[in-house]
Amino acid sequence: MQLTGADILMECLKEQGVDIIFGYPGGQVLHIYDALYKYQNEICHILTSHEQGAAHAADGYARATGKVGVCLATSGPGATNLVTGIATAYMDSVPMVAITGNVPLALLGKDSFQEVDITGITMPITKHNYIVKDVKELAATIRRAFYIAQEGRPGPVLVDIPKDITAQVTEYIREEPKIINKVTEDITxxxxxxxxxxxxxxxxxxxxxxxxxxxxxxxxxxxxxxxxxxxxxxxxxxxxxxxxxxxxxxxxxxxxxxxxxxxxxxxxxxxxxxxxxxxxxxxxxxxxxxxxxxxxxxxxxxxxxxxxxxxxxxxxxxxxxxxxxxxxxxxxxxxxxxxxxxxxxxxxxYPLGYKENGALKPQKIVEKIYEMTKGEAIITTEVGQNQIWAAQYYKFQKSRTFISSGGLGTMGYGLGACIGAQLARPEKQIINIAGDGSFQMNCNELATAVKYNVPIIVVILNNGVLGMVRQWQKLFYDKRYSATILERATNFVKLAEAYGADGYHVTNEEEFHEAFTKALETNKPVVINCIIDEDDNVFPIVPPGAAIEEVITEE
Missing domain, CATH: 3.40.50.1220 (TPP-binding domain)
Known part of the structure; x- marks a missing residue:
């Protein structure tokens, strides 16, 4: 049958079993969004607050399921806003297909409005990428992108589609996805x-x-x-x-x-x-x-x-x-x-442990989350001390229950990933463990969680500093705290409420237990702001360049 490029894209997504994509519209993807309107009963589009949030949500969706996550952005700044999320997926071998629009073919290479060479930019951080210059090649390219994202070692693939390609018409014939066989030919x-x-x-x-x-x-x-x-x-x-x-x-x-x-x-x-x-x-x-x-x-x-x-x-x-x-x-x-x-x-x-002093301890918070979720939650994290405390003190029993940016170490990753994981696994409780520095990088995605009533819980371990960098300054830079003390007056409870989420401010273990109990019972996004000490540090730690047995412990 004869279809436009935009409709062919929708049909190819359906072929691949895609039921949800994360994106943000713009001029060069208007034909695609017009097609999404027609296909809205078959493919759910989640409008994020920022394209980086879309990439992280697609990443979280993929990690929680093993399926390919899909994100969509327009040309220029829309495409470049995906770059950090694509690099995050690349470093951690996450199957993702990023679809970007671009200016029409006749305007390519002329510094046109909102034009960037996104395939050139993303070449080092994708398994493969494409720019489609012939509508007859569009379906085959989308199919190859999904295959490459999943075969062998998984990773992200980018497909850049000029606007006129999405409007042109050509023959579309449905195909079943190519079977992805396990890599066994080299096992002797x-x-x-x-x-x-x-x-x-x-x-x-x-x-x-x-x-x-x-x-x-x-x-x-x-x-x-x-x-x-x-x-x-x-x-x-x-x-x-x-x-x-x-x-x-x-x-x-x-x-x-x-x-x-x-x-x-x-x-x-x-x-x-x-x-x-x-x-x-x-x-x-x-x-x-x-x-x-x-x-x-x-x-x-x-x-x-x-x-x-x-x-x-x-x-x-x-x-x-x-x-x-x-x-x-x-x-x-x-x-x-x-x-x-x-x-x-x-x-x-040499068990993992920490000194209790009556204050609210981050390690204790993670232990309480583990206890109160019976170890059945999926945990996403931001990056920094919060990430390591979560990794150390939540006892993960199954695959795809710990979702975090490892290789790239992307601050601002966790909230978008948490939304993607919750939409992928609605039967599970998804909790994002965050630091106050990381959370403020992409806290605008609270608007996304509220808009779609995604019942995530964000637990902020708020020490008022960029904790991991400050810890390095404390241990290895003679306590010269350069640009790591935040001194911000942000009220996270009011911020949560401004977006339409519930917010709680806690300063001790009893308050946390009460707030987290309410959060688990509330079918809406919740932010719990936990005040911890700026000198709570991550241990053990190996000094940079030292042998791994030269571990520094809290003692």
Missing amino acids: EEDISNALNLLERSHKPFIYVGGGAIHADANGELITFAETLKAPVCSSLMGLGSFPGTHEFFTGMIGMHGTKPSNLAATQCDLLIAIGARFSDRVVSKMEAFAPHAQILHIDIDPAEINKNIKTHYHIIGDVKEVLKRLNKKLNPKEYSEWMEEVQDWKKK
């Missing part, structure tokens, strides 16, 4: 045999799991693998939830803000098994001192990650779930070893 029997030999010979194995295990939905296989091997398990920030946080074998996060047991185990193990992880600098710290006594087995879907940061001894390239399945079939059960007993002793000797 020799690889599996070599890995099994390593595992059999090891006396001190240690499993380090990253976000790739979540993308592969490999939770069950990972648990079986660890329990058969009788090996302790640590996680990167992005890997939280891939292995149950309450499991006996779990030692917590590894790296700069990792637990002392995790960092000691990495230093003393004789075999480090990295699963869906990329050895980021926040995990490894001083590279020459990382896992100095260990052979390293790296299992990952992306060959570009092998030997990129840390030299491995053996590696297997392929889908993590499939690799673990094949290993589990042939792995002989190990006995509970002296190594495991030593790691358990470290867990008893």
Whole structure:
């Protein structure tokens, strides 16, 4: 049938199972928005307050479901406002398709009003991007974009569509989405045999799991693998939830803000098994001192990650779930070893903890959220101390329950992601744990939450400072607090109420319990402003450039 480019876009979105997109209109996407009006009963459009909020919401939707998140913006500033959200998705391997409008073909390259080369700008932060210059290529391009976003290691793809392409008419023929097969062609029997030999010979194995295990939905296989091997398990920030946080074998996060047991185990193990992880600098710290006594087995879907940061001894390239399945079939059960007993002793000797002094403590707030949600909530975070406290003190049991900007560290990420995750998973309680600095970057998305009655809860850990940067200044810059003391008079309760949300101001544990109880019972957006001390710091912390066993604790 003959359709306009805008209608073809709608039909292609329907082909891909897209039921919701996040966006903001403008001149160069008017044809697309006209089509959205016609398709409004099939594709829900969420009008965010800012294009960056749209990108973060699409990201949160994708992380909460594993499906592709979709965002839409006009040309020029609309497109560039997506860039931070696209980069966030790229760094954390999140499947996203960003659709932008552009000026008509005849005006491209002439510095036309609201024209930017968005494909050039986003080339380093997308898996692939396109500009469509022929309406006959539009459907195929949209289909390729969704395929690329999901195949192999996921990531964002951008499709830029000049305005006249969306108005032109061509033949459209519906197609079923191309099946995305798991990456298994590079997994050889020799690889599996070599890995099994390593595992059999090891006396001190240690499993380090990253976000790739979540993308592969490999939770069950990972648990079986660890329990058969009788090996302790640590996680990167992005890997939280891939292995149950309450499991006996779990030692917590590894790296700069990792637990002392995790960092000691990495230093003393004789075999480090990295699963869906990329050895980021926040995990490894001083590279020459990382896992100095260990052979390293790296299992990952992306060959570009092998030997990129840390030299491995053996590696297997392929889908993590499939690799673990094949290993589990042939792995002989190990006995509970002296190594495991030593790691358990470290867990008893060096537990995560904090000093209580009668004041409202951020760690206690996170523990109360865990207790009052019975560990069943999905937690999004902003970036900074709030992010690490959430990661440390909420015990994530399942994949896709911790949603945070890891690789890029995007302040202002959490609120948009929280909205996207709540719309994706309406049956779940979604809570955004924020710092006051991060929250103010994109607090305008409260208007979005209220407009669509998205019942999120925002818990602000308000210390009146840019906490993580100030902590570094305190520890490593001789307490020279340059531009990190906010000294703002913002009333977050009144701000919430101005947007139409409920707001609570709390200064102690009892007030928090009462406010959070009300928030859980209220089917509307809620902001809880929690006053904490500016000197509450994140521990443990590894100084920059130090070996990861050189952990600074609160003591």
